[in-house]
Amino acid sequence: MDTGTDGRRTAADDPADQGTGADHGAAGPRLGRRLTLLLALTCAVAVGNLYFPQAVVPLVAAGLHISPDTASLAVTGTQVGYTAGMFLLVPLGDRLPARRYLVVLLTLTGLGLLVAGCAPNLPVLAAASACVGLTTVAAQIVGPLAAGLVPDDRRGAVIGTLLSGSIGGMLLARTFGGALGEGSGWRAPYLAAAPLVLLLAVVLARALPATTPPSRQPYRALLAAPLRLLRAEPPLRRSCFYQATVFAAFSAVWTCLALLLTGPAYGLGAQAVGLLALVGGATMVCTPLAGRLVDRHGPDRVNLVCMLVVLASAAVLAAGGGGGLPGLAALVVGTLLLDVGMQSGMVANQARVYALRPDARSRLNTAYMTCAYLGGSAGSWLGVRVWGRAGWHGVCALVALLAALALARHLLALYGRRPAATGHRPAAPR
Template sequence: MPSEATAARTSPRQVRRPPSALRDRILLPLIAVCTAVTAANIYLAAPLLPLIAHDFGSTPSAVAWVASVAQFGYAAGLLFFAPLGDSVSRRRLVAVLSLVTTAALAVGALAPGIAALAAAVLVASAATVVPQLLVPLVAERAPVDRRARHVAAVISGLFTGVVAARVLGGLVGQAFGWRAAFVGAAALTAVLGLATAAVLPVERRRREGPVFAGLAAMPSLVRRSPDLWRACVRQAGMYGAWSALWTTLALLLTERPYGLSTATAGLFGLFGLTASVVAPLAGGLVDRFGAAKVVRYAYLLAAVSVPLFWLGGQVMAALFVAAIVIHAALVASHVANQTLALTTTRSPAAANSAYVVAGFAGGATASALAGLAFTHWGWGGVCAVAGTWLVAGWGSTAVRR
């Protein structure tokens, strides 16, 4: 029998957890928080536009293009930086991009004019693609039967960051000024980005071919994988429908019959917190029933939301319900489609980049058309654009290729 001294040395309270086990325990929560903080940088300027315009002696409409610059910067980052996750150490890449984002936000906080601010926002948004580097890593390391739930945790963080940028960014800017909001975002990005890089697993990779070979391979990757192609097209349709409705909702709320203030209309962004509840549930459903079935029901939910949004043109309660339903549909579809995109090829980073770019393209195009539709046909025209995007996204993938 072991001696008392030996038993004392080997008791559970005395056993230290190996560093790798401790790292695995904190890795997913830290990645989710880092995703929230970095994703918020893309939308940071949007709620601060009135304050920025006042500081530079301009009007909000004259500086609104700064928010669009952030979208273009993010798109460029997705194309050039996100595919590097297949060939470059993600630990080093996350650290470098976090520092670049921090520096760009700091420069933006000191910007003497709107052009300098726009340039800083462009660089910061291009470098803030850290979430799309981390999602493939989470999918790779997750147990097969819990993969979608782990991906859902990161997606939940992403949507939480989007909401925080719109709500908290506006509150901080109102209390301390828009420059303080940029400084705060820079500090959070540096702390969370470097902390996440420190706990990421060490990867020793030998790069073959040009640095941006992943970008060049994306079109052929989509052509060779019918599952990836379906995930891209279906999410483009879903995200396009959501973007058409969500980006023009403020126009509806600030005009007749509602006539709300811009600040009050902005509180509708809190409905984005639906993602925090739906994403883990959707992850469990994908693990249990498969991605295809979850996407199918997500599209049914989105189809129900369109007539509710149309009715919301006159009935506020219908808008409340529609906002919850469309967010639930978007997040469930995103969890399912992104899990499929990450597991259907041998190049998960490039596949994930193709998937996110496709969704972004669908959303940007639908938003532009929705703005024109609202100008010419009102809120009913916006709902028609959203419905058309859903039909196109599902109909073009319903038959086997």
């Protein structure tokens, strides 16, 4: 693939993208406050579908008469499906009109939730969960769309606002899943989420403006583009590595947290997982702040602080393995640190990625988020197996190891001898 002196291609380098415009919003609608809030709500609902199953794993195990380790396949299936959706569906955001595409995805997600809620056994539940994960990628279509409707100096703040919506959906989903599942059974959260998603599809069909897709490339070329971009863009590769490792740590903790709280150390119900998740509400305030700091100082400094916060969270979480009020306090503080570090780092990484190629933001996002959720899926899988062999302290050691790997890579990028390793490019904002 031919590149310029800074390693980036422009729309003019790709005949299939000529004449489409580098930005969605170059001569079209701009992103106002109401539309920003609606898109943030869309992110909340879409992301919530990934996380409410985490709070009902013990209930699924009891309801289907299987072990908790086996029941966790429903969570893993959703995340694997989501990763597949990143690769197969998100690139189409550069090719299809955003409004129609979002409505179709949300409709399919709602139908998948209905099937999951009626599943008679684990294989059907896991398959339906994978289908829900595959189609609930609306948040990853929204991000590139919004990035093209705002000027460069506001992009970090808007990304932070959308991520704040995603965080709200994640937190409320865990609380919603735990509370509703405890009172009405594990099927209830799935059956309640389905009409909510379908209603949002109707609202978006009426409220979203028409936008012009930036690419006319065929589907096969769109699928191949993320791999080409990974080869061509060092800042994209390191952003992917940062988020994959940190998100793996995050997923390991939250997948095993339900097992810890409902186990002998605490003896609590599934609702406790949802209540504990509420402490992460502080991240809804932190991510817009992180976005403004990225706009002011660039993503590298924000990434560094976030990795140190995640590393510190591992030590605090380890103190929560003993049970009792001191242990519960440690879990509260530790999960808060982990959530803030992971989500604020996401803002920095996405700001870096979206600045690389305005004409290919969905494809860049595909590469980035596919790597991130491969890390998350691996983290859930590793976390359950480490839990089975070394308990909660083993899970915390896994978190520390993953955070240390991300930090080491970042320090090499900042202080390595080769200037290209830092990803600084005069022609593109950081």
